[in-house]
Amino acid sequence: MMDSSSDNHKTQKGGTSTSSVPANGDMFGRVVNGTGETEGKRLAFLVEWLNSILPDLGLPETASDEDLRSVLIDGTILCRLLNRLRPCSVDEGSMKTVIDCLLTLRTRLGSSVAADGFSLFSPTGNYDSPRRDLSSRGFSSPLTVEERQKVLSESKFQRSLRSPVMSEPSAGLMHHVGHKFHEVFQVKQGRYADLPAAKISEMMKSNSLDNAPTQSLLSVVNGILDESVERNNSEIPHRVACLLRKVVQEIERRISTQAEHLRTQNNLFKAREEKYQSRIRVLEALASGTNEESELFRNHLQQMKSERTKIEEKKKADDEDVIRLKKEKEHSNLQISGLKQELDIAKKTYDLRCLQMETDARGVKAALEERVKDLERLLADSRNKVKELEENSESKHQVSNETLKLEEKVKELERLLEASRNKVKELEESSESKYQFSQGQLEERVKELENLLADSRKKEKELQANSESKCQSWIKKERVYHNFMEFQLGSLKELRLSSVSIKQEIMKAERSYTSEFDHLGRVVLFKSCIRSMYLVMEDFHALLYIWPFSGVKLQALADAAENYHSLLAENRRLFNEIQDLKGNIRVYCRIRPFLPGQKEKRTLVEHVGDNGELVVADRSRPGKDGHRLFKFNKVYGSDATQAEVYTDTQPFIRSVLDGYNVCIFAYGQTGSGKTYTMTGPNNATKENWGVNYRALNDLFDDSQQRKSSIMYEIGVQMVEIYNEQVRDLLSSDGTPKKYPSQITKCCFK
Numbered sequence: 001m002m003d004s005s006s007d008n009h010k011t012q013k014g015g016t017s018t019s020s021v022p023a024n025g026d027m028f029g030r031v032v033n034g035t036g037e038t039e040g041k042r043l044a045f046l047v048e049w050l051n052s053i054l055p056d057l058g059l060p061e062t063a064s065d066e067d068l069r070s071v072l073i074d075g076t077i078l079c080r081l082l083n084r085l086r087p088c089s090v091d092e093g094s095m096k097t098v099i100d101c102l103l104t105l106r107t108r109l110g111s112s113v114a115a116d117g118f119s120l121f122s123p124t125g126n127y128d129s130p131r132r133d134l135s136s137r138g139f140s141s142p143l144t145v146e147e148r149q150k151v152l153s154e155s156k157f158q159r160s161l162r163s164p165v166m167s168e169p170s171a172g173l174m175h176h177v178g179h180k181f182h183e184v185f186q187v188k189q190g191r192y193a194d195l196p197a198a199k200i201s202e203m204m205k206s207n208s209l210d211n212a213p214t215q216s217l218l219s220v221v222n223g224i225l226d227e228s229v230e231r232n233n234s235e236i237p238h239r240v241a242c243l244l245r246k247v248v249q250e251i252e253r254r255i256s257t258q259a260e261h262l263r264t265q266n267n268l269f270k271a272r273e274e275k276y277q278s279r280i281r282v283l284e285a286l287a288s289g290t291n292e293e294s295e296l297f298r299n300h301l302q303q304m305k306s307e308r309t310k311i312e313e314k315k316k317a318d319d320e321d322v323i324r325l326k327k328e329k330e331h332s333n334l335q336i337s338g339l340k341q342e343l344d345i346a347k348k349t350y351d352l353r354c355l356q357m358e359t360d361a362r363g364v365k366a367a368l369e370e371r372v373k374d375l376e377r378l379l380a381d382s383r384n385k386v387k388e389l390e391e392n393s394e395s396k397h398q399v400s401n402e403t404l405k406l407e408e409k410v411k412e413l414e415r416l417l418e419a420s421r422n423k424v425k426e427l428e429e430s431s432e433s434k435y436q437f438s439q440g441q442l443e444e445r446v447k448e449l450e451n452l453l454a455d456s457r458k459k460e461k462e463l464q465a466n467s468e469s470k471c472q473s474w475i476k477k478e479r480v481y482h483n484f485m486e487f488q489l490g491s492l493k494e495l496r497l498s499s500v501s502i503k504q505e506i507m508k509a510e511r512s513y514t515s516e517f518d519h520l521g522r523v524v525l526f527k528s529c530i531r532s533m534y535l536v537m538e539d540f541h542a543l544l545y546i547w548p549f550s551g552v553k554l555q556a557l558a559d560a561a562e563n564y565h566s567l568l569a570e571n572r573r574l575f576n577e578i579q580d581l582k583g584n585i586r587v588y589c590r591i592r593p594f595l596p597g598q599k600e601k602r603t604l605v606e607h608v609g610d611n612g613e614l615v616v617a618d619r620s621r622p623g624k625d626g627h628r629l630f631k632f633n634k635v636y637g638s639d640a641t642q643a644e645v646y647t648d649t650q651p652f653i654r655s656v657l658d659g660y661n662v663c664i665f666a667y668g669q670t671g672s673g674k675t676y677t678m679t680g681p682n683n684a685t686k687e688n689w690g691v692n693y694r695a696l697n698d699l700f701d702d703s704q705q706r707k708s709s710i711m712y713e714i715g716v717q718m719v720e721i722y723n724e725q726v727r728d729l730l731s732s733d734g735t736p737k738k739y740p741s742q743i744t745k746c747c748f749k
């Protein structure tokens with residue numbers, strides 16, 4: 001309603017027609033006011049005009065806004081147009097005309113554009129600024145001056161209002177603004193509807209007054225002022241001016257409220273900023289702490305990862321072991337069957353060998369017997385020969401007798417010769433004639449006798465030499481025979497010994513074969529089960545002798561052992577978890593009984609609770625202060641035995657063997673019973689052994705039980721710390737070592 005009436009009104013009043021095109025080319029400023037048809041006509045008119053001036057432009061008659069924009073966008077066409085309209089006005093290189101043009105534009109439009117580009121836009125579409133109009137028309141009324149000042153100050157307000165804080169006023173403020181607008185426009189429409197009708201209509205069209213922001217309010221005020229200035233200064237009634245002042249005052253008030261609001265907001269922001277900065281500081285402090293923690297965690301995580309990798313590797317290795325064991329088992333099964341066959345063959349071979357050895361032994365025995373017989377024969381021969389030799393030696397004696405006889409004969413012959421000589425001499429003496437006659441015969445006879453004597457002597461020598469050589473050879477032979485006899489007797493003895501040892505060896509071999517067969521059976525089974533049966537060996541010992549095992553039995557046995565192994569590991573893990581849950585650090589208290597001779601003393605212990613509570617009375621203090629409560633994991637009474645005290649410590653020994661570090665120590669004043677608890681009394685029996693003995697005993701027992709699967713190395717280190725001096729009590733050279741490097745190593749590895 002308002003639109004049409006105001007349009008009509010404008011047309012009637014002869015204001016600027018929206019359908020007419022001004023000759024100064026300001027056609028685009030009015031596009032917003034025209035209908036679609038009018039715009040089309042204007043565009044067609046412009047296209048026609050442009051084509052007539054610049055025929056090479058070739059713009060189609062139906063060219064759209066976009067076509068026109070793309071043609072005019074770089075300014076070339078405009079320059080050419082200018083040149084054509086006013087030749088040589090835009091020469092290449094000369095910017096004069098362009099500068100003139102721009103300055104003209106500035107003069108026409110520049111004053112309506114604020115420094116930050118905000119336009120005091122006139123709702124009618126005219127860009128004429130109030131300042132230009134005011135200056136050009138020479139307005140001088142005080143109201144106008146006031147309004148002008150307001151307009152100027154409003155433009156400042158506008159700038160500040162366009163700040164992000166002000167651009168979206170609060171809902172309450174908006175409502176307030178809308179209300180005031182209504183007031184203003186009711187007045188305007190009622191009494192002064194003819195003044196800024198087109199503007200109001202436009203604003204009413206484009207703005208919802210209820211929600212009008214301050215910027216719109218300012219635009220409307222400007223519009224009213226523009227319109228008022230355009231029309232005639234004298235026409236502006238005082239009432240409008242008052243209203244406008246009110247509006248401006250309202251805006252000022254709102255701005256001051258807004259400024260207040262901004263200040264409080266600013267303060268709020270400052271407070272918030274401080275708060276955030278303190279938070280940042282806290283967060284930074286936390287972050288630095290967190291960094292350290294995260295570093296620690298990272299390291300821990302790294303460790304866990306590496307441990308996990310190790311465990312996985314171990315698991316892999318275990319899996320591989322399992323596979324390998326399975327293969328080994330199969331292999332062992334094959335070996336068992338092979339060994340069985342081999343065993344059969346070996347048995348047969350053994351039997352044969354036994355037979356052979358028996359026959360051999362018999363043969364050897366027979367041969368030896370024969371040999372013995374031979375030797376005996378030889379011995380007999382030797383003896384005979386010795387006898388013969390002895391006899392021969394006797395014959396030697398005979399030879400010597402013969403020699404003697406021969407010598408006697410020689411002597412006899414010599415005597416006979418002498419006698420013959422004597423006879424010869426007698427004959428010579430008796431008859432010289434006879435002598436001369438028979439001298440030849442006698443000489444011959446002497447010669448014969450001398451020859452006989454020489455022969456006899458030769459024979460004697462020969463016999464002597466002969467008998468001597470024979471004697472020597474017999475002596476030699478005797479020696480040889482003696483040696484031979486001794487050798488034969490020695491070898492006979494050796495043979496007898498060797499035959500005995502051979503018999504023993506045969507017996508031994510027989511025994512070893514038997515044991516080997518037994519062992520073979522055991523080894524085969526043992527090999528297949530050894531890896532998984534380390535703790536159950538004792539239990540399955542009887543089974544090991546059952547021979548032969550079937551593959552199924554072995555498999556079952558191996559499976560059972562494997563399960564047992566995993567169950568044991570699980571059991572161990574759970575056990576240590578329980579120890580952890582019970583608490584890694586436990587403190588036990590033991591009350592020492594009165595020593596002999598202290599019976600008249602009264603105990604200070606008032607109460608011993610089952611849950612580890614101990615109440616001690618301090619009689620020197622009266623009332624409540626005289627009672628003190630202590631809390632331990634457990635309190636052992638004065639009648640507690642050594643074994644009872646050890647029961648709570650015992651599980652730790654198992655943990656030691658499972659790879660945990662454990663430290664047990666006694667603490668207390670002199671004479672409180674530390675040594676008694678840890679070691680026991682002097683000359684302690686097994687009954688009153690202290691913790692140390694019992695722990696070591698368990699340590700050895702358990703490690704023995706696990707020896708089939710785990711090899712434990714147990715070492716002991718004993719140091720004394722006294723007067724800040726550390727002394728190695730087990731030092732072999734007797735010199736106390738100060739601060740042993742490995743002092744942290746506990747006695748229980």
Ligand SMILES: Nc1ncnc2c1ncn2[C@@H]1O[C@H](COP(=O)(O)OP(=O)(O)OP(=O)(O)O)[C@@H](O)[C@H]1O
Binds near residue numbers: 668669671676677
């Ligand atoms: N539970 C007990 N039952 C019987 N006698 C005990 C008990 N505890 C300690 N005693 C005795 O108390 C005396 C002192 O004990 P012990 O030597 O063990 O004390 P301690 O704490 O080792 O002393 P110190 O610090 O001087 O070496 C010893 O004669 C010991 O036999």
